Amino acid sequence: MTRQNALIEAIRIVAVVVIALTIGFVITAIVSKEPVQAYTALLTGPLPRISFENGFEIKNINRFGNWMEESTTLILLGLAVSLVFKARQFSLGAEGQMLLGALATTVVALHISAPFPLHLILALLAAMVVGFLWGLIPGMLKAYLSVDEIVSTLMLNVIALQIFDLLLFNWLRDPTAGFIVTPLFPQSVLLPQMIPGTRVSLMSVLMLVAVVVVWFVMARTPFGFELKMLGANRKFAEYGGINTKRVIALSMAVSGILAGLAGAHLSLGLLKRLTINLSPGLGFEGIVVALLARNDPRLVLAAGLFYGYLRTGAQIMERSSDVTREVVLIIQAIIILLITAEQLFPRFQQWWRARRSSEVAIERG
Amino acid sequence: MSALVEMKQISKVYPNGVVANKNVDFAVEKGEIHALVGENGAGKSTLMKVLYGLEQPTHGEIWLKGARVEIPNPHKAIDLGIGMVHQNFMLVPSFTIAENIVLGSEPRKGRFVDRAQAIAATESLSKTYGLQVDPLARIESTPVGMRQRVEILKTLYRGADLLILDEPTAVLTPQETDELFVAVRKLVDQGKTVIFITHKLVEVKEISDRVTVMRHGEVTGRVATADVTEADIARMMVGRAVFLQIDKPPVQRGRVVAEVRNLGYVAETGRPMLRDVSFDVYAGEILGVAGVEGNGQTELVEVMTGLRPATTGEIRINGAPVQGQSARRIRLSGVAHIPEDRLTNGVALDASIAENLAVDRYNRPPFTRHGVLSPGKIKAQAMTLMQQFDIRAAGPDAPMRSLSGGNMQKVIVAREFSAEPALLIAAQPTRGVDIGATEFVHNQLVGKRNEGRAVLLVSADLAEVMSLSDRIAVMYKGEIVGILENGPHLTEEELGLYMLGLKRQEGTRKV
Numbered sequence: 001m002t003r004q005n006a007l008i009e010a011i012r013i014v015a016v017v018v019i020a021l022t023i024g025f026v027i028t029a030i031v032s033k034e035p036v037q038a039y040t041a042l043l044t045g046p047l048p049r050i051s052f053e054n055g056f057e058i059k060n061i062n063r064f065g066n067w068m069e070e071s072t073t074l075i076l077l078g079l080a081v082s083l084v085f086k087a088r089q090f091s092l093g094a095e096g097q098m099l100l101g102a103l104a105t106t107v108v109a110l111h112i113s114a115p116f117p118l119h120l121i122l123a124l125l126a127a128m129v130v131g132f133l134w135g136l137i138p139g140m141l142k143a144y145l146s147v148d149e150i151v152s153t154l155m156l157n158v159i160a161l162q163i164f165d166l167l168l169f170n171w172l173r174d175p176t177a178g179f180i181v182t183p184l185f186p187q188s189v190l191l192p193q194m195i196p197g198t199r200v201s202l203m204s205v206l207m208l209v210a211v212v213v214v215w216f217v218m219a220r221t222p223f224g225f226e227l228k229m230l231g232a233n234r235k236f237a238e239y240g241g242i243n244t245k246r247v248i249a250l251s252m253a254v255s256g257i258l259a260g261l262a263g264a265h266l267s268l269g270l271l272k273r274l275t276i277n278l279s280p281g282l283g284f285e286g287i288v289v290a291l292l293a294r295n296d297p298r299l300v301l302a303a304g305l306f307y308g309y310l311r312t313g314a315q316i317m318e319r320s321s322d323v324t325r326e327v328v329l330i331i332q333a334i335i336i337l338l339i340t341a342e343q344l345f346p347r348f349q350q351w352w353r354a355r356r357s358s359e360v361a362i363e364r365g
Numbered sequence: 366m367s368a369l370v371e372m373k374q375i376s377k378v379y380p381n382g383v384v385a386n387k388n389v390d391f392a393v394e395k396g397e398i399h400a401l402v403g404e405n406g407a408g409k410s411t412l413m414k415v416l417y418g419l420e421q422p423t424h425g426e427i428w429l430k431g432a433r434v435e436i437p438n439p440h441k442a443i444d445l446g447i448g449m450v451h452q453n454f455m456l457v458p459s460f461t462i463a464e465n466i467v468l469g470s471e472p473r474k475g476r477f478v479d480r481a482q483a484i485a486a487t488e489s490l491s492k493t494y495g496l497q498v499d500p501l502a503r504i505e506s507t508p509v510g511m512r513q514r515v516e517i518l519k520t521l522y523r524g525a526d527l528l529i530l531d532e533p534t535a536v537l538t539p540q541e542t543d544e545l546f547v548a549v550r551k552l553v554d555q556g557k558t559v560i561f562i563t564h565k566l567v568e569v570k571e572i573s574d575r576v577t578v579m580r581h582g583e584v585t586g587r588v589a590t591a592d593v594t595e596a597d598i599a600r601m602m603v604g605r606a607v608f609l610q611i612d613k614p615p616v617q618r619g620r621v622v623a624e625v626r627n628l629g630y631v632a633e634t635g636r637p638m639l640r641d642v643s644f645d646v647y648a649g650e651i652l653g654v655a656g657v658e659g660n661g662q663t664e665l666v667e668v669m670t671g672l673r674p675a676t677t678g679e680i681r682i683n684g685a686p687v688q689g690q691s692a693r694r695i696r697l698s699g700v701a702h703i704p705e706d707r708l709t710n711g712v713a714l715d716a717s718i719a720e721n722l723a724v725d726r727y728n729r730p731p732f733t734r735h736g737v738l739s740p741g742k743i744k745a746q747a748m749t750l751m752q753q754f755d756i757r758a759a760g761p762d763a764p765m766r767s768l769s770g771g772n773m774q775k776v777i778v779a780r781e782f783s784a785e786p787a788l789l790i791a792a793q794p795t796r797g798v799d800i801g802a803t804e805f806v807h808n809q810l811v812g813k814r815n816e817g818r819a820v821l822l823v824s825a826d827l828a829e830v831m832s833l834s835d836r837i838a839v840m841y842k843g844e845i846v847g848i849l850e851n852g853p854h855l856t857e858e859e860l861g862l863y864m865l866g867l868k869r870q871e872g873t874r875k876v
């Protein structure tokens with residue numbers, strides 16, 4: 001039963017991707033003079049190439065690195081979103097939590113000095129705590145004052161951005177630099193590099209740990225059970241004795257921890273300093289990942305890798321052909337549409353299962 | 366007489382492999398009231414959903430007035446004059462009754478919905494068929510009985526000639542049931558045809574002309590109602606003789622388990638729903654709560670289980686005060702609760718059976734140890750309970766949504782009974798449950814009593830209260846107007862006087 005479900009799910013995802021990519025190719029063919037080459041760049045760009053011209057050599061390792069970096073952030077955000085979505089809380093606050101997480105690491109990086117692992121740990125903790133608190137606010141508002149979380153989180157995103165700009169302009173920026181950036185962070189606070197020639201860092205390992213932890217929390221702890229029951233029927237959860245207010249508040253706060261870590265990845269792993277316009281809208285890409293993965297943390301890993309691949313390929317296609325980035329945005333949009341078109345695929349599933357089970361029924365007599 | 370509808374050799378296999386209908390032949394004649402009965406999960410709702418176009422048959426044909434028809438969706442069914450009132454209502458809670466009735470085919474004035482006309486149409490339909498509703502009330506604030514009438518009016522508004530009523534009386538009080546029957550007879554007098562699903566054989570005898578009996582997805586009998594007795598029908602349904610009489614040893618009253626003192630509850634609207642309610646429930650007894658529905662029974666149960674805060678008064682369980690505590694604390698102090706409206710808070714349709722069975726105990730051993738939850742243990746418990754309580758479903762992982770109404774109720778009963786409570790509060794415990802299962806639930810309730818537990822039984826079914834209870838408290842307008850010893854001397858008429866507020870015991874007068 002569950003194995004069959006997994007198979008159907010896999011078929012569903014592959015079908016969605018194939019359809020979306022086909023439509024994407026048609027669009028590319030319309031706008032590009034060299035559609036095949038451009039599309040190849042999109043589809044294979046992020047892969048490293050092994051070359052034997054000068055002995056064994058791996059080329060384009062930086063592109064592969066880009067893919068991994070991108071995916072690491074996306075997976076952390078996807079985990080954050082799937083946690084709240086599982087509880088049917090439509091918090092859109094990952095963006096703001098991520099910004100403030102990055103900001104917190106910067107404060108620790110520039111205003112506290114400590115030796116290497118300690119400094120890094122402090123910075124990561126700061127990001128997690130700030131993310132937690134920034135998620136707790138809409139959580140408490142929803143739980144105790146019935147404030148709609150969609151509205152409150154969007155508002156809090158705006159506030160987070162203002163705080164971010166305010167601190168950056170007035171306190172953290174490097175006055176000697178010609179533009180608005182902080183000084184480079186000291187080595188003691190940076191995430192150690194994992195693959196030479198790339199910015200793939202320890203955070204990718206921490207991300208894998210996070211996937212396991214979130215899966216564990218959701219599937220193997222009482223809190224995860226509470227999340228699920230809250231998402232399934234709030235009144236039922238209350239009747240069963242679950243303190244739904246606490247669960248609502250905590251779901252958003254815990255989600256903030258992961259978004260805060262995504263922010264730490266941007267600052268401590270990728271940029272190594274803080275800049276203005278950190279990465280507008282990235283927080284919302286987490287929603288795409290969570291939707292693709294149907295809020296299952298294990299699938300978030302796959303979905304994040306896929307979506308990161310697509311985004312990296314898009315940048316490469318943009319650089320190496322006459323196709324603009326918008327095309328890939330269109331492909332992304334088509335994928336989201338296809339996946340959220342819940343009507344289409346359940347039909348297919350039904351048909352598939354009905355066929356299988358009527359076979360079974362007939363065999364049985 | 367010719368058949369209005371004929372379903373020939375209908376089979377339905379659900380996507381999960383459940384064979385809900387197996388070569389079913391079913392025919393209804395024009396102008397008759399046709400009862401469809403069978404155990405929970407026998408496939409009654411499925412057969413009717415096929416007729417209404419909600420489910421597609423795996424095999425078989427449908428003939429209407431002598432011509433073969435395809436019914437791919439309810440829209441087509443409505444065009445053909447078939448209307449259905451579902452077991453689980455499908456109304457929009459935030460809309461008014463009039464809006465719900467015209468929804469989907471609203472009268473229009475220019476580009477807008479003509480509200481005045483919607484209200485007028487509602488009122489005239491309501492008058493024609495004697496189904497009283499308040500067109501301006503919002504569904505969310507109306508009692509179940511009225512929602513039911515709204516559902517029926519809705520199908521009539523859409524011009525149905527054949528009405529399918531799926532367990533319409535399950536949620537009704539006896540008075541409301543009588544009113545419904547009057548309306549149904551009126552419908553038939555005006556040339557409509559009615560298919561009527563029910564678990565209550567008294568009703569089959571009272572209202573139907575013919576009856577079709579289903580069992581395990583197959584038709585096991587089709588007879589003229591006049592030719593059979595209730596016991597005959599029961600035997601056709603269950604495949605064995607059913608004893609509707611309960612054997613109860615004399616009451617062995619123990620210590621007091623629940624003490625309720627001067628309980629008051631004022632609804633958000635400012636209306637007092639409970640007034641100065643006081644009673645005790647003892648170990649080893651069943652205290653029945655009778656009353657016309659809407660006289661505070663719902664509020665009493667929800668206050669006692671921590672789902673609503675009491676405004677005044679005191680509740681003690683085993684001597685410890687529990688009022689104002691959380692639902693969890695109250696459960697932990699030994700209270701279990703079968704809720705009256707299972708779909709609102711009794712189950713989570715999107716969760717699995719196993720999860721539904723664990724919602725009150727997932728955080729304790731053996732389900733959680735050292736902070737780690739074991740889905741395996743939750744599943745194992747579900748398998749045991751499903752067997753013990755004869756819950757028919759694909760398996761413990763099956764979503765609650767795929768269960769028949771009666772099996773959902775069994776899941777709730779299984780969970781609450783297995784909680785080993787000191788006080789079991791059972792509100793409408795056999796609503797929508799078939800006779801076999803009703804017999805089972807009744808025996809279990811009496812069993813709990815005999816084990817020395819306290820049972821508070823709230824039921825709109827007077828026969829149920831009278832056959833099970835040791836004492837009966839009657840509620841009227843939020844007050845307890847009498848607590849009567851049950852026994853052969855107590856008649857339905859006597860209870861009725863209390864229920865209607867015409868009689869009141871000495872010492873209960875307060876206001």
Ligand SMILES: Nc1ncnc2c1ncn2[C@@H]1O[C@H](COP(=O)(O)OP(=O)(O)OP(=O)(O)O)[C@@H](O)[C@H]1O
Pocket residue numbers: 379380381383384385403404405406407408409410411412452757758759766767768769770771772797799
């Ligand atoms: N949507 C569904 N998917 C899978 N199985 C289903 C679905 N709906 C019903 N079933 C199964 O089909 C069988 C027949 O269900 P049905 O609802 O027709 O029973 P019923 O006779 O109406 O019972 P009740 O008196 O309890 O309402 C049951 O075993 C039920 O679990």
Ligand SMILES: [Mg+2]
Pocket residue numbers: 409410411452531769770
């Ligand atoms: Mg049914």
